[in-house]
Amino acid sequence: MSNEKTTGTLTDILKNTSGDKIDEYLEENAESLINGAKPFAEYMRRTIKGKGLLKQTVFLNADISEGYGYKLLSEEKRTRKRDVILRLCIGAGFGLKETQKALELYKMPSLYPKDRRDAVIMIAVNTGIHEISKVNDLLDQYGMEKLEQASMID
Secondary structure (H helix, E strand, C coil), X not given: CCCCCCHHHHHHHHHCCCHXXXXXXXXXXXXXXXXXXXXXXXXXXXXXXXXXXXXXXXXXXXXXXXXXXXXXXXXXXXXXXXXXXXXXXXXXXXXHXXXXXXXXXXXXXXXXXCCHHHHHXXXXXXXXXXXXXXXXXXXXXXXXXXXXXXXCCC
């Protein structure tokens, strides 16, 4: 069972952590902290694994080629298309908080509730729609652009 703490819990702990307790904080919260130079890759690996999924299943669900998917998840390859990261999150069955965190770590804009298209995507994610085709059908139903295809060239 994971002892991972939420961002809010860690923030509360930090409010009461003095400079001489940094080592203690880092040690006691190691399971919740992101380490290394590739926080997105680590977060995705940990979250996908926590859901008991294989990366290949996520790529299949996201309609992203396996080769490109591995490069994205390892941060060997970057994309400028937020829809590609959304595809990975939806394909992995992420909830809204997990999706927002992935976008943040990838340095992409979060889903914004005042944006009509983002709102539809948020509703889809919140209601457990984890199939790209169903999300695209919903977007199409409201006259919005479908999630953009993933391509190694972008």
